[in-house]
Amino acid sequence: MIEVRNLVKRFGSRDALKGINLHIEKGMIFALVGADGAGKTTLLRTLAGILTPDDGEISILGRDIIKDPECAKEHIGYLSQRFSLNPSLTVAENIDFFGALFQVPYGEREKRTKRLMEFSRLGPFRDRQAGKLSGGMKQKLALCCALIHTPDILLLDEPTTGVDPISRRELWEILYDLLGEGVTIVVSTPYMDEAERAGEIMLIHNGRAVISGTLDQLKASYRYFLFEAVCDQNRQALRLVSDHLGKNRVMFFGDRLHIALNDGSESAGIKSLLENSGIQILSLLKIDPGLEDIFIQETSGDN
Amino acid sequence: MRYLAIAKREALSIVRDPRSLFLVVFLPVMLLIVYGYGVTFDIRHVPVAFYDQSRSAQSRDLIDRYLSSGYFLLRESANSRESLDRLLIGDKIILGIVIPPDFADHIIAKNGGEIQVLVNGSDANTANVAMGYQAAVFADYTGDIFKPPSNLKIPSVDLRIRTWYNPELKSSHFIVPGIIVIIMMLLGAILTSSAIVREKETGSIEQIVASPIKPWEYILGKMTPYIVISLSDVMLVVAAAYFVFNVPIRGNLLYLGFFTVLFLANALGIGLFVSTVSRTVSSSQMFAVLISLLPSILLSGFIFPIESMPRPIQAITYFVPARYFLVILRGIFLKGVGVDVLWPQALFLTANAAFFLTMAALKFKKKLD
Numbered sequence: 001m002i003e004v005r006n007l008v009k010r011f012g013s014r015d016a017l018k019g020i021n022l023h024i025e026k027g028m029i030f031a032l033v034g035a036d037g038a039g040k041t042t043l044l045r046t047l048a049g050i051l052t053p054d055d056g057e058i059s060i061l062g063r064d065i066i067k068d069p070e071c072a073k074e075h076i077g078y079l080s081q082r083f084s085l086n087p088s089l090t091v092a093e094n095i096d097f098f099g100a101l102f103q104v105p106y107g108e109r110e111k112r113t114k115r116l117m118e119f120s121r122l123g124p125f126r127d128r129q130a131g132k133l134s135g136g137m138k139q140k141l142a143l144c145c146a147l148i149h150t151p152d153i154l155l156l157d158e159p160t161t162g163v164d165p166i167s168r169r170e171l172w173e174i175l176y177d178l179l180g181e182g183v184t185i186v187v188s189t190p191y192m193d194e195a196e197r198a199g200e201i202m203l204i205h206n207g208r209a210v211i212s213g214t215l216d217q218l219k220a221s222y223r224y225f226l227f228e229a230v231c232d233q234n235r236q237a238l239r240l241v242s243d244h245l246g247k248n249r250v251m252f253f254g255d256r257l258h259i260a261l262n263d264g265s266e267s268a269g270i271k272s273l274l275e276n277s278g279i280q281i282l283s284l285l286k287i288d289p290g291l292e293d294i295f296i297q298e299t300s301g302d303n
Numbered sequence: 304m305r306y307l308a309i310a311k312r313e314a315l316s317i318v319r320d321p322r323s324l325f326l327v328v329f330l331p332v333m334l335l336i337v338y339g340y341g342v343t344f345d346i347r348h349v350p351v352a353f354y355d356q357s358r359s360a361q362s363r364d365l366i367d368r369y370l371s372s373g374y375f376l377l378r379e380s381a382n383s384r385e386s387l388d389r390l391l392i393g394d395k396i397i398l399g400i401v402i403p404p405d406f407a408d409h410i411i412a413k414n415g416g417e418i419q420v421l422v423n424g425s426d427a428n429t430a431n432v433a434m435g436y437q438a439a440v441f442a443d444y445t446g447d448i449f450k451p452p453s454n455l456k457i458p459s460v461d462l463r464i465r466t467w468y469n470p471e472l473k474s475s476h477f478i479v480p481g482i483i484v485i486i487m488m489l490l491g492a493i494l495t496s497s498a499i500v501r502e503k504e505t506g507s508i509e510q511i512v513a514s515p516i517k518p519w520e521y522i523l524g525k526m527t528p529y530i531v532i533s534l535s536d537v538m539l540v541v542a543a544a545y546f547v548f549n550v551p552i553r554g555n556l557l558y559l560g561f562f563t564v565l566f567l568a569n570a571l572g573i574g575l576f577v578s579t580v581s582r583t584v585s586s587s588q589m590f591a592v593l594i595s596l597l598p599s600i601l602l603s604g605f606i607f608p609i610e611s612m613p614r615p616i617q618a619i620t621y622f623v624p625a626r627y628f629l630v631i632l633r634g635i636f637l638k639g640v641g642v643d644v645l646w647p648q649a650l651f652l653t654a655n656a657a658f659f660l661t662m663a664a665l666k667f668k669k670k671l672d
Contacts, residue, residue: 100308
């Protein structure tokens with residue numbers, strides 16, 4: 001469906017993408033995860049055909065979109081990060097506009113608009129101006145606009161950033177529905193927990209794909225034994241362990257500490273290290289790594 | 304269909320934004336009325352002071368002729384050279400006229416005589432015009448005084464000047480067309496440039512370029528509502544020129560419409576070009592004013608005659624669409640001429656429109672970088 005080879009994009013002297021390779025199968029949700037400035041938006045824009053890469057190949061639906069950026073556009077629904085709807089147009093008018101832009105026949109447009117309204121629960125707001133919608137509703141409307149031409153591929157650039165948790169869950173429900181209809185979805189997000197919902201995940205860091213695969217594959221690549229510790233003086237504990245093991249081996253996760261150990265037996269050493277300093281350990285358990293732990297493992301070498 | 308979608312969306316957003324609606328509909332007429340009244344080369348009530356040393360019936364007659372001409376307004380009677388100087392320095396008067404003590408004697412003896420006219424040259428334009436009026440009044444006066452007796456026939460050439468097209472030489476008759484040119488240029492260039500740059504600023508252009516729309520469909524769609532608005536503005540402004548300023552419209556209104564479309568293509572083309580090179584609405588507006596408004600005022604022949612400009616500047620004026628439209632409007636309004644006379648202007652306007660639109664189309668890319 002989407003095939004990317006050695007994609008390079010420079011902005012002046014800054015390399016935004018440093019040789020990205022991608023292979024995305026039809027009918028899956030593919031998540032691009034990374035911090036702000038990692039290159040997610042640049043990658044999605046090159047896939048949408050609105051940014052010309054400096055090097056590399058992109059093939060979408062078997063077409064070379066670097067040679068002819070227009071050839072795949074009608075099959076792609078693209079939702080930009082700063083998706084800006086015309087605030088003076090109503091919900092229905094905004095959807096209709098995108099329908100016309102993609103030359104969806106009028107009758108068909110009506111039918112699909114009705115369906116999208118149901119599915120996004122925007123129906124009651126169809127005549128409200130887009131400028132007067134809440135953040136979550138705006139994002140749902142934007143998604144409807146990107147879906148009106150029933151694209152085969154959906155490119156979503158941080159669709160849930162700045163959206164309340166309930167709307168976020170609703171958006172993901174919509175994405176799963178689309179997945180059921182065979183749409184291929186590429187979604188970028190800065191949130192690790194969100195990326196875990198995707199079929200395949202790629203971690204982007206400084207313009208490079210540090211690792212990609214299914215969540216299970218990523219977990220299997222985790223080299224450490226991860227322990228979760230709760231202590232009475234977490235802050236001091238963090239400092240002690242970090243001095244002992246290294247800066248990237250211990251992290252706060254809410255009121256817990258994640259400690260990455262080379263070996264399960266190391267936990268006894270950590271335990272005595274903390275207790276010798278008068279820190280009381282309330283619990284110390286081996287856990288499965290999350291995406292964030294994997295991300296830290298993959299990116300810590302850089303710093 | 305994609306073209307129509309863009310046009311409809313643009314039209315809806317103009318109609319729903321009361322400020323932009325006001326701007327595009329009423330501002331041009333308001334500007335025309337304000338500037339039409341404000342900008343005039345006719346100078347009336349030139350403040351003047353006399354230092355009458357003669358104090359005779361003859362000198363009073365001369366002063367009366369000045370004041371009754373309607374061009375001069377008596378500011379003050381000076382009773383010394385110093386007070387006249389003070390009035391000039393304080394910009395209280397434009398002309399100071401000194402009538403010497405022996406003025407009456409010379410007039411009675413019909414052997415010449417002289418008066419002194421001091422002109423405040425700090426505003427050269429006004430000074431020039433005031434001098435002209437002054438000379439006319441004085442020539443009239445001496446003509447009457449030194450008229451040869453009617454029984455004596457001196458053969459002479461009878462000079463009869465007739466001013467065509469604007470017999471009263473009302474400057475509003477040629478200024479109002481000039482203001483129309485400027486308003487339409489400004490409106491067309493600023494409206495189109497901000498319409499597209501605003502989409503860049505808000506980011507909505509990203510969705511548009513990611514769709515299969517063709518650049519010309521987008522550009523034409525964005526322009527269409529403004530073409531319609533500008534044409535109706537022209538009608539409003541021409542009506543205001545006719546009814547408010549009594550500018551005659553001697554030519555064919557259909558020709559006017561045809562030339563207006565040509566001119567608007569230029570204004571919109573410039574606006575589009577500006578929009579392709581600007582990133583923010585404020586910079587696009589600055590740029591649009593710079594390349595549309597200023598040349599339309601300074602290099603169009605509206606204020607300064609093109610023939611008296613240095614050659615290199617004259618060459619630049621070929622790229623100023625206002626130059627041609629000004630000739631066209633004055634031609635249609637005042638002379639009642641049509642395409643048979645104005646075709647060179649039409650040709651130049653067409654060439655310029657093609658030039659600006661091509662430049663814009665070449666610069667407009669469906670890419671973000």
